[in-house]
Amino acid sequence: MSDKQLKQTPLFDLYQHNGAKKIIDYGGWALPVHFSSIIDEHHAVRQKAGLFDVSHMGEIRIEGEAAEKLVNLLMTNDITSLEINQARYTAMCYQNGGTVDDLLVYKLAEQTFLLVVNAANIDKDLDWIKAHHMDGVTITNLSEHIAQLAVQGPEAVNILQKLTDVRLADIKPFRFVQNVQLADVTDVLVSRTGYTGEDGFELYVSHDQAQALWQALLQADDRLQPCGLGARDTLRFEAKLALYGQELSPSISPFEAGIGFTVKIDKSSDFIGRAALMKEKQNQPTRKLVGLEIIDKGIPRHGYKVFSSSNQEIGFITSGTHSPSIQKQLGLALVQAEYGKLGTEVQVQIRSRLVDAVIVETPFYKRK
Amino acid sequence: MDLPNDLKYTDEHVWVREEGDFISIGVTDHAQDELGDVVFVELPEQGEQLSATDSFGSVESVKTVSELYTPVDGEVVKVNQALEDTPELVNESPYQQGWLIQIKPANPDQLKQLLDSQSYQKQLSEKE
Numbered sequence: 001m002s003d004k005q006l007k008q009t010p011l012f013d014l015y016q017h018n019g020a021k022k023i024i025d026y027g028g029w030a031l032p033v034h035f036s037s038i039i040d041e042h043h044a045v046r047q048k049a050g051l052f053d054v055s056h057m058g059e060i061r062i063e064g065e066a067a068e069k070l071v072n073l074l075m076t077n078d079i080t081s082l083e084i085n086q087a088r089y090t091a092m093c094y095q096n097g098g099t100v101d102d103l104l105v106y107k108l109a110e111q112t113f114l115l116v117v118n119a120a121n122i123d124k125d126l127d128w129i130k131a132h133h134m135d136g137v138t139i140t141n142l143s144e145h146i147a148q149l150a151v152q153g154p155e156a157v158n159i160l161q162k163l164t165d166v167r168l169a170d171i172k173p174f175r176f177v178q179n180v181q182l183a184d185v186t187d188v189l190v191s192r193t194g195y196t197g198e199d200g201f202e203l204y205v206s207h208d209q210a211q212a213l214w215q216a217l218l219q220a221d222d223r224l225q226p227c228g229l230g231a232r233d234t235l236r237f238e239a240k241l242a243l244y245g246q247e248l249s250p251s252i253s254p255f256e257a258g259i260g261f262t263v264k265i266d267k268s269s270d271f272i273g274r275a276a277l278m279k280e281k282q283n284q285p286t287r288k289l290v291g292l293e294i295i296d297k298g299i300p301r302h303g304y305k306v307f308s309s310s311n312q313e314i315g316f317i318t319s320g321t322h323s324p325s326i327q328k329q330l331g332l333a334l335v336q337a338e339y340g341k342l343g344t345e346v347q348v349q350i351r352s353r354l355v356d357a358v359i360v361e362t363p364f365y366k367r368k
Numbered sequence: 369m370d371l372p373n374d375l376k377y378t379d380e381h382v383w384v385r386e387e388g389d390f391i392s393i394g395v396t397d398h399a400q401d402e403l404g405d406v407v408f409v410e411l412p413e414q415g416e417q418l419s420a421t422d423s424f425g426s427v428e429s430v431k432t433v434s435e436l437y438t439p440v441d442g443e444v445v446k447v448n449q450a451l452e453d454t455p456e457l458v459n460e461s462p463y464q465q466g467w468l469i470q471i472k473p474a475n476p477d478q479l480k481q482l483l484d485s486q487s488y489q490k491q492l493s494e495k496e
Binding site: 021033034039230298299324329 | 404408410
């Protein structure tokens with residue numbers, strides 16, 4: 001394995017110690033697929049809590065007098081209604097409505113925003129943002145300085161509480177607290193967000209304190225289990241949380257990908273992609289992201305073709321796996337909208353075979 | 369890594385146990401470990417004729433699909449039905465309960481090309 005060319009997070013040296021298996025190249029980063037096993041870690045997050053190193057994610061700070069104006073121009077969601085210490089999930093689109101990235105916008109101060117973007121898109125996003133630079137705005141890539149750990153699962157709040165006096169139960173979803181001390185680690189941004197479909201927190205910390213935070217968390221409670229990319233993917237998949245490069249891409253719009261709720265066509269100022277997205281909304285998108293369940297045998301995988309019951313090609317699988325929580329072979333598929341109705345019988349081409357499947361409700365998993 | 373001496377191996381990470389006129393095959397401990405949690409095994413039907421160059425099935429984990437190749441041409445005489453409901457046997461017992469199929473080789477000479485445990489072990493260590 002040529003790990004040396006791959007980028008490493010500040011936690012890389014601890015992976016082996018925690019029993020990480022199979023370090024893979026994920027968008028240029030050396031990250032573990034699992035520590036114990038994907039299924040074991042998946043259940044740990046659904047039932048107790050899991051700890052993820054997501055330091056590969058990118059952080060871009062936008063500050064200055066015109067910061068809000070620029071962010072609101074770039075994002076499909078409405079940034080002007082954000083309060084300080086509030087985060088919002090949004091898409092960033094091209095003029096044609098295709099997606100540059102999906103991300104979280106954190107409002108740190110009246111004129112300071114932190115964008116948390118996908119690892120593989122950091123350079124692309126920076127170029128795109130800088131191409132729309134305005135006077136009175138400073139754009140800074142902090143990705144090399146900020147690490148991110150995610151503590152996810154029903155016990156996350158109780159476990160994290162052991163490290164701080166800040167009342168975590170009071171932090172509402174998509175809200176955060178800055179400059180929190182967790183054990184001996186200082187200046188942590190504690191955000192009630194996540195990518196698993198469970199309650200939990202995302203912790204932003206300086207690179208040089210990331211190892212101390214990771215260790216303090218694991219020492220605080222043995223119910224917290226280190227988790228890899230594999231479980232992160234099955235967890236977000238069951239909760240139908242989009243993964244850029246699969247559900248979203250330059251040729252897939254937020255409406256098609258089922259995140260139309262991030263597009264505020266009527267917000268007070270113009271934004272990039274608005275005209276194209278408005279047209280798409282009026283005419284109804286021609287493609288739709290749906291859930292499907294294999295009723296015959298086989299597992300749908302990214303890129304497999306989907307056919308109608310009369311053997312017409314109607315789309316493709318964006319993500320699919322054996323779902324550990326639902327115990328079925330499930331897929332998300334981008335199909336022609338007329339085939340998106342619940343109960344519609346379709347077929348998935350698994351290698352040389354056409355396998356029967358049916359359109360089912362999403363998300364596959366909802367927290368009780 | 370468990371590599372029984374009485375078995376033969378292929379560079380596709382399949383093990384072969386010679387049992388009189390038949391051979392049993394499965395995937396190696398190394399292969400199951402690389403795959404992670406096995407959640408689905410696709411196998412041929414009893415009576416099917418297999419060719420050494422074609423994929424005869426697949427083992428799928430949560431994350432990936434691994435195609436299966438037999439080292440010899442021949443007829444499938446038995447299929448491990450237990451894997452339909454308990455595919456995790458491939459992880460838990462790759463050389464025993466996790467066996468895949470039994471074949472009657474059409475051309476036993478093909479068996480001579482198989483690796484012994486030491487040669488297979490050497491291949492694995494060269495890869496790492």
